[in-house]
Amino acid sequence: MSDTDSSRNEREADAAAAREADPAARRPPLPIPLTVITGFLGAGKTTLLNRLLRDEALSDALVIINEFGEIGLDHLLVETAGDDLIVMTSGCLCCSIRGDLVTTLEDTLRRRDNDRIAPFNRVVIETTGLADPAPVLHTIMYHPYLMLRFRLDGVLTLVDAVNGAATLDAHEEAVKQAAMADRIILSKTDLLTGEAGERSALALRERLARLNPGARVLDAAKGEAGAGALLDAGLYNPERKTLDVRRWLNAEAFAADHDHDDRHGHHDGHRHEHAKPDVNRHDERIRAFCMRFEAPIAPAAFDLFLELLRNAHGPSLLRVKGIVALSDDPMRPVVIHGVQHVFHPPVRLAAWPDADHATRIVFILRDMEPAFVEGLWRAFANVPGLDRPDAAALQDNPLAPARSGLLG
Numbered sequence: 001m002s003d004t005d006s007s008r009n010e011r012e013a014d015a016a017a018a019r020e021a022d023p024a025a026r027r028p029p030l031p032i033p034l035t036v037i038t039g040f041l042g043a044g045k046t047t048l049l050n051r052l053l054r055d056e057a058l059s060d061a062l063v064i065i066n067e068f069g070e071i072g073l074d075h076l077l078v079e080t081a082g083d084d085l086i087v088m089t090s091g092c093l094c095c096s097i098r099g100d101l102v103t104t105l106e107d108t109l110r111r112r113d114n115d116r117i118a119p120f121n122r123v124v125i126e127t128t129g130l131a132d133p134a135p136v137l138h139t140i141m142y143h144p145y146l147m148l149r150f151r152l153d154g155v156l157t158l159v160d161a162v163n164g165a166a167t168l169d170a171h172e173e174a175v176k177q178a179a180m181a182d183r184i185i186l187s188k189t190d191l192l193t194g195e196a197g198e199r200s201a202l203a204l205r206e207r208l209a210r211l212n213p214g215a216r217v218l219d220a221a222k223g224e225a226g227a228g229a230l231l232d233a234g235l236y237n238p239e240r241k242t243l244d245v246r247r248w249l250n251a252e253a254f255a256a257d258h259d260h261d262d263r264h265g266h267h268d269g270h271r272h273e274h275a276k277p278d279v280n281r282h283d284e285r286i287r288a289f290c291m292r293f294e295a296p297i298a299p300a301a302f303d304l305f306l307e308l309l310r311n312a313h314g315p316s317l318l319r320v321k322g323i324v325a326l327s328d329d330p331m332r333p334v335v336i337h338g339v340q341h342v343f344h345p346p347v348r349l350a351a352w353p354d355a356d357h358a359t360r361i362v363f364i365l366r367d368m369e370p371a372f373v374e375g376l377w378r379a380f381a382n383v384p385g386l387d388r389p390d391a392a393a394l395q396d397n398p399l400a401p402a403r404s405g406l407l408g
């Protein structure tokens, strides 16, 4: 064993002994916030990352950059020093190297826990412009260990204000990246000039708001995309040290959208058929809506509802966030968060965050109608309807998923 190895082992043993002696250190560590930066090729991800890294709030951040192709170059552009930058060049994060991301995160945690690297307090992953953000989110929502050590702090999607509309027209990945975001950052608005520029920026904003009403749209050139606006976009509010469901869900944005968006279903299942004539075919596949029900649902029925959606329609659920009243304990709602077929284990709250005690679930769907989801809910919740099967018919159905759902 080399001197370096033995001194490292000694350091690790010392660190382990110190942890053992300190009761506070034996408590499970707080999950580390993890931010995912996505956006199409050249949208401005590296530029944003560099700006963020100059902020004090990210002084102890670990940056993971995923690059497509054999030789990564992007990391040369990221202004950070030492071992707080990891570059993964073995392929596209979304297809081939999810396992590598797991290994990277596990390995980095181990080195952090053993005091072999600086104790980063935040992770930022910059994905390649072609990446589907879903598998990255799955990694920390479903992996039994990583899900304890990390919490998703937000998906930040860059959209280039000059080429954004054309990119959304041509590339479905770009539409998906915008639809899954918690924050959308418009880059290059400084290059849009005159009235025509203003008009195209406005049209792009409207388009993004239709795709994803819950995501705040921030203009980088106007200085709106600082660390304060982009970090802590997740469920956990570190300032208050509580879950901030209302802010995270942003259901009000969907309610406002309800009035003027004529593409989605209404609470009574009624749907306007006149789609916007200028809506692009990729956008047309996306439906964003908020489902609201006053009456609590039975836990078993809710479980079946989610299981059926996840198992049969996982690819259509781009993002699902919600707060749900269950009939076994209506004063303690559960919070759900899903990305496609992967759902974070529901979290039971001690109380409602405010006076509104209705179930609210916001959905960003692809190739699926809100009326279908609402119909399914009504069937499981036993809300009668002429054109719907009731819960008994669905539960007796031999093709329905087995009873071992998310709620146990």
Ligand SMILES: Nc1nc2c(ncn2[C@@H]2O[C@H](COP(=O)(O)OP(=O)(O)OP(=O)(O)O)[C@@H](O)[C@H]2O)c(=O)[nH]1
Pocket: 039, 040, 041, 042, 043, 044, 045, 046, 047, 048, 074, 128, 129, 158, 187, 188, 189, 190, 191, 220, 221
């Ligand atoms: N004028 C202007 N240029 C910008 C802005 N944001 C990014 N750029 C430029 O756009 C180009 C691409 O920016 P990057 O930050 O490298 O984009 P990226 O998304 O990381 O690119 P890839 O990693 O290749 O996908 C660079 O030349 C940037 O200087 C902006 O807000 N205004």
